[in-house]
Amino acid sequence: MDAATWVRQARRSAGRSQRELAEWTRLPQPTIARIERGQQIPRVDTFVRLMTAAGFSIRIEPTNPDGGVDRGQIERWIALPTSERVRRSIAFGHAARRLRGARVAASPRRRHVLVPDWDEPAADDQARFGRR
Numbered sequence: 001m002d003a004a005t006w007v008r009q010a011r012r013s014a015g016r017s018q019r020e021l022a023e024w025t026r027l028p029q030p031t032i033a034r035i036e037r038g039q040q041i042p043r044v045d046t047f048v049r050l051m052t053a054a055g056f057s058i059r060i061e062p063t064n065p066d067g068g069v070d071r072g073q074i075e076r077w078i079a080l081p082t083s084e085r086v087r088r089s090i091a092f093g094h095a096a097r098r099l100r101g102a103r104v105a106a107s108p109r110r111r112h113v114l115v116p117d118w119d120e121p122a123a124d125d126q127a128r129f130g131r132r
Contacts, residue, residue, distance in 0.1 A: 003047055004038035010054035011036075024053035 011021050011032075018036070022029040027046065034040040035050070042050065048058045077085065 002038060003042055004036050007032070007042070007047070007050050007054075008036040010051050010056050014054040016054065021050065021053055025049045 011018070016024075018029050018032045021027075022032055025032075025046075027049070031040065032050070035042050035046075044060065048060075051058050080088075
């Protein structure tokens with residue numbers, strides 16, 4: 001979504017006219033109209049002012065595209081019910097425990113793969129969490 005769409009939708013969801021938004025931001029109404037039509041790209045500070053006046057907060061932070069944090073994944077995880085997060089955490093713990101006992105083996109394509117060294121869950125897993 002571009003800045004024009006963001007500003008227009010934010011203003012409409014706030015129930016404000018371009019004139020009202022202009023008064024709140026101290027920007028000329030024709031400037032807001034040009035931004036909403038996509039004829040003018042606002043500077044970052046102008047965009048933040050417009051969105052804030054419409055009741056939205058903007059978070060701007062630098063990211064590293066090669067190793068940044070996937071905030072979407074974090075937000076999806078937090079949105080899960082607590083019981084589901086606990087269930088998945090336990091499952092991840094089981095997988096990590098099993099991978100610690102894995103060995104590296106060469107595959108036919110000369111790539112390495114992890115081969116778990118287990119047939120059944122560990123005895124302490126069975127006692128603690130029941131047999132699956």
